[in-house]
Amino acid sequence: MNEQRTLDCSTADELAAAYAFGALDSDDDRAMSAHLATCDQPHAEAREMIGAAAVLPAMLEPVAPSAALRDRLMATVAATPQEHRPAATTTLVRQPVPVAEPQRAWWQFGPLPAALTAVGLVAAVGFGAWGASANNQVAERDAALRAIASADSIHAASGAVGSGWVIESGDVAMFMATDLADLPDDQLYEFWLIDADGNAVAAGILTDPTGVALVTLERGLGDAVMFAVTVETERVEQSVNDPVMVAALDA
Amino acid sequence: MSDDRQADARLAERIRSGDTTALGELYDRHSAAALATALRVVGDREEAEDVVHDAFVAVWRKIDRFDADRGSLRPWLMTVVRNRAIDRVRARRFNVDVDDADERSLLRTGPNPTWDDAVRRASAREVRAALAQLPDEQRRAIELAYFEGYTYREVADLTGVPAGTANGRLRLALAKLREALIGTTAAPLSFADRSLSEEAHR
Numbered sequence: 001m002n003e004q005r006t007l008d009c010s011t012a013d014e015l016a017a018a019y020a021f022g023a024l025d026s027d028d029d030r031a032m033s034a035h036l037a038t039c040d041q042p043h044a045e046a047r048e049m050i051g052a053a054a055v056l057p058a059m060l061e062p063v064a065p066s067a068a069l070r071d072r073l074m075a076t077v078a079a080t081p082q083e084h085r086p087a088a089t090t091t092l093v094r095q096p097v098p099v100a101e102p103q104r105a106w107w108q109f110g111p112l113p114a115a116l117t118a119v120g121l122v123a124a125v126g127f128g129a130w131g132a133s134a135n136n137q138v139a140e141r142d143a144a145l146r147a148i149a150s151a152d153s154i155h156a157a158s159g160a161v162g163s164g165w166v167i168e169s170g171d172v173a174m175f176m177a178t179d180l181a182d183l184p185d186d187q188l189y190e191f192w193l194i195d196a197d198g199n200a201v202a203a204g205i206l207t208d209p210t211g212v213a214l215v216t217l218e219r220g221l222g223d224a225v226m227f228a229v230t231v232e233t234e235r236v237e238q239s240v241n242d243p244v245m246v247a248a249l250d251a
Numbered sequence: 252m253s254d255d256r257q258a259d260a261r262l263a264e265r266i267r268s269g270d271t272t273a274l275g276e277l278y279d280r281h282s283a284a285a286l287a288t289a290l291r292v293v294g295d296r297e298e299a300e301d302v303v304h305d306a307f308v309a310v311w312r313k314i315d316r317f318d319a320d321r322g323s324l325r326p327w328l329m330t331v332v333r334n335r336a337i338d339r340v341r342a343r344r345f346n347v348d349v350d351d352a353d354e355r356s357l358l359r360t361g362p363n364p365t366w367d368d369a370v371r372r373a374s375a376r377e378v379r380a381a382l383a384q385l386p387d388e389q390r391r392a393i394e395l396a397y398f399e400g401y402t403y404r405e406v407a408d409l410t411g412v413p414a415g416t417a418n419g420r421l422r423l424a425l426a427k428l429r430e431a432l433i434g435t436t437a438a439p440l441s442f443a444d445r446s447l448s449e450e451a452h453r
Binding site: 014015016017018020021022023024025028048049051052053054055056057058059060061062063064065066069070072073074076077078080081082083084085 | 267269271274275278282283284285286287288290291299300303304307308311312313314315316325326327329330332333334337365366367369370373374375377378379382393396397398400401402403404406418421422424425428429432
C-alpha cells in the first residue's frame with residue numbers, strides 16, 4: 001500500500017470542486033478528507049462546496065422501484081445491526097426433534113430443535129413466496145418483519161410437515177412457516193399451546209399453508225412451554241391426534 | 252432549525268433507535284429519486300436496485316454518523332447512493348474493492364446547510380435550466396465526473412485538456428450552479444480560473 005498522500009492548504013482548496021463532485025482518485029480523496037478533518041484553517045469555501053453535487057439528482061425523473069425491493073430492504077434491515085447498537089437480542093432455538101415419540105405423551109419431547117436463526121427467518125419472510133390467501137401481502141410481510149425485529153424470543157419448530165417459527169413480541173405471538181406440506185381440502189392445521197402441567201389450549205388454525213404462512217396466535221405464549229401443530233378435519237378444542245410439528249418455548 | 256430539518260431529525264432519531272418503520276418511511280419518500288440517480292450512473296435496472304438497497308442499508312447501519320444540525324437526510328442519502336453507484340462503475344473499470352470504496356465514500360462527505368436548502372427547494376426544471384446555462388465543456392465535465400464516475404484527471408484525458416483545466420471547469424460549473432440555484436457568487440470564483448500547477452496533480 002502506498003504511503004498516504006498529504007495535501008497542503010492551497011492544494012486542498014484547489015481540489016475542493018473535484019472533491020465535491022466525487023472526482024478525485026482514492027489517494028486524493030483520502031488526503032482531502034484527512035486534510036479537512038485535521039486542518040486548523042477554516043477552508044470555508046471548500047467546505048461549502050461539498051454538498052453541491054447533491055442537487056444534481058433533482059434533474060432526474062424519479063423512477064419507481066419494484067415492490068420487491070422494499071420487501072428485500074426491510075428483510076435485510078431487520079437482520080442488520082446498527083453500528084451504534086449491540087446486535088439484535090433475538091434469541092433462538094434449540095435442537096430439532098422428531099415428531100413421533102410413541103412411548104411418551106406427544107408434548108413430552110426432549111431438547112428442541114435445529115438451529116434456524118433469526119437471520120434465516122428474516123430471509124425466509126423477505127424472499128419467500130407468500131400465500132395467496134394473504135389479502136395484503138406487503139403489509140403482512142412488513143408486519144412480520146417488524147415482529148421479527150422487535151421479537152422478545154423466536155423459537156424454531158420442526159416436524160414431519162416442515163419447519164416454522166414461533167415469534168413472541170410483547171403479548172403477541174405469531175407462527176410463521178415457509179414450507180408446510182399441503183393438506184387435502186377437508187383438513188387444516190391447528191395450533192396448540194401447552195403449559196408445564198400438560199394442559200393444551202387451542203391457539204388458532206391455518207387453512208392455506210401455501211407459500212409463506214403467517215398466523216397471529218389467538219393468545220400470547222403466557223406460561224406455555226410447548227407449541228404444537230396438529231392436523232384436524234375441523235377446529236377442535238381437544239385433539240387426539242399426534243402433533244406434526246412442535247417447538248419448545250421454555251428455552 | 253427549519254421544519255424540514257426538524258422532521259428529518261425526528262426521523263433520524265427514530266431510525267437511530269432501531270425503528271425499522273422509520274427507515275421504511277425514509278425509503279417511501281426518497282427511493283424513487285434514489286433509484287433515478289443509481290440508474291443514471293450504472294445504467295442497469297437490476298444493479299441500480301441493488302445500489303439503492305445497499306445505500307439504505309448503509310444509512311440504517313451508519314445513522315449515528317448523521318448530524319441533523321449539519322444538514323438533512325436527503326442530500327446525505329443521495330450522496331450515499333451516488334457514491335455507491337460510482338463505486339460499482341469504478342469497480343468495473345478498475346477492479347476497485349467496492350466495500351472499501353463504499354466505506355470511504357460514506358465517511359467522506361456530510362450534509363451541507365448551504366446546499367441543503369437548494370436541494371430541498373430546487374425543482375427538476377430549475378436544476379436542468381441551471382445546467383443548461385453552463386458552457387458545453389463545463390456541463391460535460393460534470394456529467395463525466397458526477398454521473399459517470401471519472402476523476403478530474405480522467406475527465407482531462409477524455410476531453411483532451413490538461414488536468415488543471417478539467418478541474419477548473421468543475422470549479423466554474425459549481426460556481427455557476429451556486430449562482431443559479433442559491434443566488435450568490437459569494438464563494439468560490441477566486442480559484443475558478445486559476446490553472447493548477449502540474450505538481451498539484453501528480
